[in-house]
Amino acid sequence: xxxxxxxxxxxxxxxxxxxxxxxxxxxxxxxxxxxxxxxxxxxxxxxxxxxxxxxxxxxxxxxxxxxxxxxxxxxxxxxxxxxxxxxxxxxxxxxxxxxxxxxxxxxxxxxxxxx
Amino acid sequence: xxxxxxxxxxxxxxxxxxxxxxxxxxxxxxxxxxxxxxxxxxxxxxxxxxxxxxxxxxxxxxxxxxxxxxxxxxxxxxxxxxxxxxxxxxxxx
Numbered sequence: 001x002x003x004x005x006x007x008x009x010x011x012x013x014x015x016x017x018x019x020x021x022x023x024x025x026x027x028x029x030x031x032x033x034x035x036x037x038x039x040x041x042x043x044x045x046x047x048x049x050x051x052x053x054x055x056x057x058x059x060x061x062x063x064x065x066x067x068x069x070x071x072x073x074x075x076x077x078x079x080x081x082x083x084x085x086x087x088x089x090x091x092x093x094x095x096x097x098x099x100x101x102x103x104x105x106x107x108x109x110x111x112x113x114x115x
Numbered sequence: 116x117x118x119x120x121x122x123x124x125x126x127x128x129x130x131x132x133x134x135x136x137x138x139x140x141x142x143x144x145x146x147x148x149x150x151x152x153x154x155x156x157x158x159x160x161x162x163x164x165x166x167x168x169x170x171x172x173x174x175x176x177x178x179x180x181x182x183x184x185x186x187x188x189x190x191x192x193x194x195x196x197x198x199x200x201x202x203x204x205x206x207x208x
Contacts, residue, residue, distance in 0.1 A: 001157035001192050003125075003141070032122060032141050032155040046189075047129055056125070056139075056157045058189040062176040066131055066189035079189050080130030085141065087123035088166045 001056045001079070004029045006049050010042055018072035025049065025078060027057060032087055043076040054082040117144045117172040118198060121164050122155060133188035134159060140194055142172055147201065148208065158192035159183050171196040 008026035012019075023045040029038040034054075043057045046066040055078045058066065063077035123141040127134070138160035144152045156172075161182040164170050172194055173179050179193035180186050 001159075001190075003155065003157050029154070032143070037154050046131060056127075058191045060176055060191050062180070062189045062191045065187050068187070077189060080125075080127040080134060080139075082125050082127050084126045085123055086126070086166075087141065 001058050002029055003032065003054070003056050003082070003085075005034075006051050006053050006055060006078075007040065008051065016073045018070050019044070019074070022067060022072060022074075023048075027055070027076075027078070030054070032085070041076055043078050044072065044074040045078045047078055047081050049078050049081050054085070056080055056082060116195075117142075117174055118147070118201070119144045119156075119158075119170055119172045119194075121166050121168045121170055121194070123166060125157060131189055133185045133190060137161075137183060138163075140164060142170065142194065144172070145169070147203065156192060158194050159190055161193050161195050162197065164194045164197065169198045170194045171198055 004027040006025050007028045010024040025043050025045050027043050028040050031037050049055050057076050057078045059076045063074050064071045066077040066079050119142040121140050122143045125139040140160050141155050142158050143155045146152045158172050174192050176191045179190045182193045182195045
């Protein structure tokens with residue numbers, strides 16, 4: 001599956017009969033960091049995703065299984081709307097530098113009396 | 116199949132019913148030397164992998180569906196194993 005964002009819709013009036021009634025979306029593939037990557041593609045949709053939503057899609061023959069029992073002529077289908085993505089940062093944060101030894105605290109004893 | 120590293124998890128409330136009950140992992144394909152290869156992809160989990168694990172990812176529908184145990188479903192990638200070690204012939208990089 002591949003990760004992306006819905007950036008538009010496609011209307012088609014004359015199309016394969018099995019495709020009738022299915023939405024078609026324009027998808028922008030994204031990297032894990034939500035940066036655009038690659039070319040936009042057209043996907044059929046089984047989720048009802050709207051513009052701007054993060055999704056992931058299936059490609060290949062399995063794309064038509066999402067729309068059973070019709071099995072329309074499609075090679076990419078949106079199968080989920082992504083709510084959130086939890087990434088592990090690629091570079092582990094550097095450990096904090098060892099704390100410098102604290103200066104010796106002033107003695108808390110009584111101050112010597114003057115005079 | 117791909118060598119990959121799990122870099123994150125996705126949360127999706129509204130998804131195809133065949134994806135329910137499995138972790139949805141973001142995996143970054145790797146080269147043999149461990150550097151990134153291409154863009155991260157999404158795979159269902161069949162072996163209980165976690166973030167940071169080096170794993171084997173199948174990228175074809177039949178293999179992915181059978182490893183997850185859901186036939187004729189829209190699944191085209193699945194994490195099917197952990198990679199402990201890769202040994203190459205001398206001179207191969």
